[in-house]
Amino acid sequence: MNRVFLKNRAAIPFDDLPSISYEAVGDIVAGSPFGGMRLVTLFGVPEERDVVRLVALFADDAQGTLAVTGVRTSRGATLPSLTPKMPVFHLFERQAREEFGILFDGHPWPKPVRYPHDAHTPRRIEECYPYFSMEGDETHEVAVGPVHAGVIEPGHFRFLCDGERVDHLEIQLGYQHRGVEKLFREGPLALKSALAESVSGDAAVAHATAHAGIVETLGDTVIPDRAALLRAIGLELERAGVHLGDLSALCNDIGYLPGTQMFAVMRTEIINTSLALCGCRFGRGLITPGGVNYDIDDRKKDRIARTVIRVRDNAGLLAAAVFDDQSVLARFEKTGTVDTATARAIGLVGPAGRASGLSCDIRLTHPTDAYARHRFAKRPLRNGDGRVAVSGDVYARAFIRHQEIQDSLRYVLELIGHLAAAKDGIAVSVAAPRPGMIAFSITEGWRGETLHAAVTDDDGATRRYHVKDASFHNWFGLALAVRDNGVSDFPLCNKSFNLSYCGFDL
């Protein structure tokens, strides 16, 4: 047995993890999606002395199953790099090298990931790694950040350009590193909802749901139906709100000001609905392990439904105008393309992956809570020429936002309809975490797959907590998307992904 099969939101005794060779981990992934399984995460769990257990989680999206396995190695050990054959491993191997000093023989790009304070060999970010450089008559470099011109998070971008054309973009993050995984280990895990919400503030509900899923899995607790409905309402409002904001920002980056202003106002309406639901425009405070903190009465239910219907119709009308406009299409189409094979190879997730033709959506493939109990269906909207947009360019990533706004708001209305029949309370108490377990919880946030994992010790305390935000893989997708595009199209490509710096830096 080289792996243990399990479902989303499941735990197994840590000692039941198989122990296989690192090459065998590659064999499980090889051939994905035709036979092989998709690599979801790979992280190290430090054990006694210098021993490190690498834990790998895989997904079979067609079957709706996950599988987990382990590799016993040690700090400073050398393993054969799987990256040259399977690029999806490249960041995980860099991460393991940075955290535990494990060397990966043959890794083409062993640069640091986030310069954490507790790295195996701590280094200052200012004296960081030599960047790629390029020489030639027409070549030049553009360095941007960490402090950007807009109000956004810090990160460093180094463009290697040939004239106006971007040859390569090297992205260096780590400026946001706050030691999140370490803070999750201190004190009772059930009290870490606020911390989960701060992993990435724009995906607060997604991260809080993933965290609550871990606590409930370790405590063997099932939440009430009403709580599940309210959670999904929070998640879908978050998704619709961010997507509306991103459509606004995309319109802004091409100078299409009606879209900028009107989508932004619709976003305000949606996030103010989250405020009416739980007291925060970003859904903070809604999710708690065991359920939710806030219920909605009939009056509020009607108010939310009215807003959702109005925004759904107005967003549909405006999107129809935007996506029919030649001046918009001229900027969106064939800009920042990531083809399907590349997207699969680097493991893109979420709307960015779906825009490149991958069928990755945890709500459909590994559903939990309301998504498992109340059917969630997508109605693919056809674009102008009757096809579903999977071209992997800015157009596809923008158009899929429009599709998902419609899907999410429709689902919110369905969920509100189910509330009347769900009278089983909004929260239950959660038992203490079972000792000696490893648990996984994946939620489809608006940005994509949001994974939390925890390992408990013999007393049930948290001895390792691991977070993988959707941004982890998708940043590299952005770097590939801007290749062969003009430097001035970078903001457009960047907004079409809208990735989290802090979700990556942890």
Next chain:
Amino acid sequence: MVFRLLRARWRHGWQAVPDPVTAQVDPMFRGFPEIAKEGTLSTETIAACPGAALSVNPVAIDLGKCHLCGSCARAVNSPIRLTNRHHLGQTRRDALVVTAETTFEEYHARAEKGRDEIRRLFGRSLKLRSVSAAGCNACEMELNATTNANFDMLRYGIDIVASPRHADAVIVTGPVSANMADALEDTWNATPAPKLLILMGACAISGGLFAASPALDRRFFNDHTPDIYIPGCPPHPLTVVNAILHYLGRGL
């Protein structure tokens, strides 16, 4: 095509908040805490506070650490109630502590106005440079929202600019990670004097949830004293606008 756009514009209507100074927020909003004179906090409630903002004897909340998550107010028999009062800005760190004696009016009166020179120079034109120093992007989104069609802070001559060279104030979000410490210092030094230092959000004010993390480096604040503190997690855009307006002598 153009008719669809016009129809969308027609339905869009008039969206600006008419007067951000007097505007109210939703009753669900978790804002200024009222503490009852009777009653005490259980040890569980104190342990559950993510920012360690609560103290007993007397019961007090430090809004510089508080995330307004509401966990203390939801506890059984809690003496704490969170109102939807959102004018929370302060000018002194110690003024952010609220006890049972603190009424909202008294709290609001603690906030000082900037000195005459500042009000003369910046009263009708204040340009902000934002530095996200390990912010979780919620504060950043709310700061961006202050300039959108709803809140439209630009109507007061307050705007966000791209370079510290063009700025009159640096507004910091996030707990300041060690990896951002130099960049924050550089940005501050690149901003011409006279300049204001504004802290937005519990993380910037106190380190917030991350106060105990060894990944932070907050030595910047040993040398520089903030002018305006804007509590919240994240602060509401109206809290931000009003904190700045009050300092400029143009608020309530």
